[in-house]
Amino acid sequence: MNEAESIGAASADLGPRLEGELITPEHPGYDEAREVWNGMVDKRPAAVVRARSEADVAATVRFAAEHELLLAVRGGGHSVAGQGTCDGGLVLDLGGIDHVVVDTDANITRAGGGCLLRNVDLGNQAQGRVTPAGVVSHTGAGGLTLGGGVGWLTRNFGLTCDNVAHFRVVTAAGETVVASEESNSDLYWALRGGGGNFGVVTEFGYRCHPFPTEIPVAVSYWPLDQAPAVLRRHAELMLERPREWKATVFVSRPGAARGVPAEMVGKPCMSMVQVWAGTELADAEAQLAPLHDVAKPAFEQLGQMPYMELQTLEDENAGRGKNNYTKGGYLDDDFGDGAIDALLTSAEELLNEESIVEVIPHGGAQLDLGDADTAFPDRASLYSFNVYARWPLTEENDAHIAWVRRAFDRLDAHAGDGVYVNFFNPDEGGSQDRVLAAFGRERYDKLAGLKHRYDPTNLFSLNPNIYPAEAA
Ligand SMILES: Cc1cc2nc3c(=O)[nH]c(=O)nc-3n(C[C@H](O)[C@H](O)[C@H](O)COP(=O)(O)OP(=O)(O)OC[C@H]3O[C@@H](n4cnc5c(N)ncnc54)[C@H](O)[C@@H]3O)c2cc1C
Secondary structure (H helix, E strand, O other), rough: OHHHHHHHHHHHHHHHOOOOOEEEEOOOOOHHOOOOOOOOOOOOOOOOOOOOOOHHHHHHHHHHHHOOOOEEOOOOOOOOOOOOOOOEEEEEEOOOOOOOOEEEEEEEEEOOOOOOOOHHHHHHOOOEEEEOOOOOOOOEEEHHHHHOOOOOOOOHHHOOOHHEEEEEEOOOOOOEEEEEOOOOOOHHHHHHOOOOHHHHEEEEEOOOOEOOEEEEEEEEEEHHHHHHHHHHHHHHHHOOOOOOOOEEEEEOOOHHHOOOOOOOOOEEEEEEEEEEEEEEEEEHHHHHHHHHHHHHOOOEEEEEEEEHHHOOOOOOOOOOOOEEEEEEEEEEEOOOHHHHHHHHHHOOOOOOOOOOOEEOOOOOHHHHHOOOOOOOOOOOOEEEEEEEEEEEEOOOOHHHHHHHHHHHHHHHHHHOOOHHHOOOOOOOOOOOOHHHHHHHHHHHHHHHHHHHHHHHOOOOOOOOOOOOOOOO
């Protein structure tokens, strides 16, 4: 049976068995159903299944396996690489599986595999709880968690994947299993950082932590000529900072809406968003003081901010309907003068107000687990960086992609080998070189053994793909 015939059979056979919908190209909602976050990714699947239940997921997985269809599993559709869709095959969209149930006695939040971060945050905050996750609320919890998950509270509570107590997973055989410390512990290891290689997660059992509904946040801007001294001090302090504190460094050309002084609007500058995972403003102020001693920011806002506001600060800037390209890695731990020069040179070359380079601090609770405890690589790196360009669909891609590559190459000269799989770009998504760079040989081989066990035919291939090891 060829692909078109298989999908014809899908409509006739799979569709009626679903609680959710099966959408083919003739359907009026097809274009909406096939759209993903990154405008650069414009693919035409033969059908999109909008699953509503675990049974829908199992039926779709079995169907794709039986008919040997290319299968894309979509959580929030946010992967820059566009791995939540495909040309010609079947898309399994989990967006309808978005339950959130918070058990405040056990401090466990059960969240559906298609939840967005917003769903999880809102459910948790209503109960005075939090699970650490990413910084844009329309990101899918699925892809983010399976690849690691870094956000404002990572230094305080660890990676998102470190905070999963159990996963419910539909395997390539269409069977549902639970993976936890006690049950299928090898799968539990692989799912914490190994991406969507091992099955479709229908439920994450997140650990949730008692947490306030507002916390101290500071947003500060410095002109570029003051940035080297401030960044040097920032790097010196890094090793002694408490885990409650996190300061992400950005270079950008801020727009007027950011509240920066008129003379800085549209000009390259350096900023920090600093977050204190506690209640006292004075604790945050104490963290800002050593940077002020070096150079007072040209503009700074410090105050209590509702946690949900922090989690949605970048939502509009990072909305759908734009082209996006990114490339990142892990900086050398000293964040030394070479890296600072590279960062600031790339700032001078920024092409618009929406593109940025960010340097994210790690350490803290992320180090409470050992390197071998989960599949997540590069746990010990102190800084990750990400060069990120974003531009209107009407503009040519080349200049923006070239800026990303140039800025990346400069920083990469001061970086280790690793790469964070959740920030692969469309060129890296299918690259075994980049997957190997991300996991390293030894970890890759262990994952390949587990892939052979849980997905021997590589049904789940649209992810940082691990090829199944040959049968022993
Ligand atoms: C604007 C923006 C902000 C971001 N911010 C952060 C951040 O703060 N921190 C961070 O760590 N990352 C961040 N990311 C990266 C993000 O983690 C990845 O893009 C991630 O892949 C998004 O997951 P998704 O489910 O939305 O993506 P999708 O494109 O739907 O899926 C990505 C991959 O995950 C797999 N997948 C998704 N859900 C499941 C599931 N339930 N079961 C099995 N496989 C699944 C898919 O098959 C695919 O391989 C950001 C990305 C963007 C675009």
